[in-house]
Amino acid sequence: MVRIALFGATGTIGSRVLREALERGHQVTAVVRDPAKLTERHPGLKVTTGDVLDPASVAAAAEGQDVVVSAVGGGDGPGHVATIEPAAKSLVAGVRSLGAMAPRLIAVGGAGSLRTPAGTKVWDAEGIPEFLLQIMHAHGDALDYYRTVSDVRWTNLSPAGTIEPGERTGAYRTALEDLVVDEQGVSRISAEDYAVALVDEIETPKHVGERFTVGY
Numbered sequence: 286m287v288r289i290a291l292f293g294a295t296g297t298i299g300s301r302v303l304r305e306a307l308e309r310g311h312q313v314t315a316v317v318r319d320p321a322k323l324t325e326r327h328p329g330l331k332v333t334t335g336d337v338l339d340p341a342s343v344a345a346a347a348e349g350q351d352v353v354v355s356a357v358g359g360g361d362g363p364g365h366v367a368t369i370e371p372a373a374k375s376l377v378a379g380v381r382s383l384g385a386m387a388p389r390l391i392a393v394g395g396a397g398s399l400r401t402p403a404g405t406k407v408w409d410a411e412g413i414p415e416f417l418l419q420i421m422h423a424h425g426d427a428l429d430y431y432r433t434v435s436d437v438r439w440t441n442l443s444p445a446g447t448i449e450p451g452e453r454t455g456a457y458r459t460a461l462e463d464l465v466v467d468e469q470g471v472s473r474i475s476a477e478d479y480a481v482a483l484v485d486e487i488e489t490p491k492h493v494g495e496r497f498t499v500g501y
């Protein structure tokens with residue numbers, strides 16, 4: 286059993302991570318801004334209030350945990366710019382403040398900075414709307430920041446190009462810097478299988494201090 290503090294538990298991806306972790310018998314503390322929004326009930330679930338942008342809040346949530354998971358988002362483009370890299374810095378500062386007792390940190394990332402089969406980055410494609418570019422680069426900036434951190438055991442997990450609620454198959458493939466594409470050249474993963482990959486990484490750490498990605 287792993288003790289997990291989860292930011293973003295009310296979100297599309299975070300709610301799947303929450304369910305996957307609980308179903309595998311882990312103890313999850315959901316750290317939410319508004320507990321009324323969290324409808325999940327489970328004997329392994331505790332709920333506490335907190336703000337990922339406040340390092341003291343992160344430290345309080347992280348104390349006594351084995352892993353802190355962040356699945357936070359910022360809504361639109363400017364919201365992501367205001368949330369994602371600041372959250373990375375706050376998460377690292379909060380976790381780091383626990384010193385030798387600091388838990389691991391696993392954050393949901395973005396696909397924009399991944400390399401495509403053509404050798405370009407996803408975010409270099411033509412015709413990407415400005416708000417999506419802002420979201421992609423917010424995740425890219427956060428990843429650049431994580432890569433400067435060597436005293437916290439961080440992992441950044443980029444979804445496939447498309448991630449949507451769907452089926453839990455339990456099957457997925459991973460890569461480090463390359464977008465995972467299927468035989469048709471499509472990069473996708475269900476939010477449920479993304480959660481499987483993330484909880485697998487919690488149970489069996491393979492990517493401490495690096496980014497990896499998951500797709501079919």
Ligand SMILES: NC(=O)c1ccc[n+]([C@@H]2O[C@H](COP(=O)([O-])OP(=O)(O)OC[C@H]3O[C@@H](n4cnc5c(N)ncnc54)[C@H](OP(=O)(O)O)[C@@H]3O)[C@@H](O)[C@H]2O)c1
Nearest residue numbers: 293294295296297298318336337357358395396444445446
């Ligand atoms: N292909 C891709 O690369 C791809 C695709 C989809 C998503 N993503 C990324 O995955 C992440 C999660 O996406 P999603 O669709 O699951 O997001 P979402 O449904 O919008 O959920 C966002 C979550 O973040 C929480 N949150 C936001 N600010 C917070 C704060 N200051 N303190 C605590 N919690 C906060 C929200 O809580 P409240 O309930 O309080 O608002 C909510 O639970 C995002 O960063 C998104 O950019 C990447």
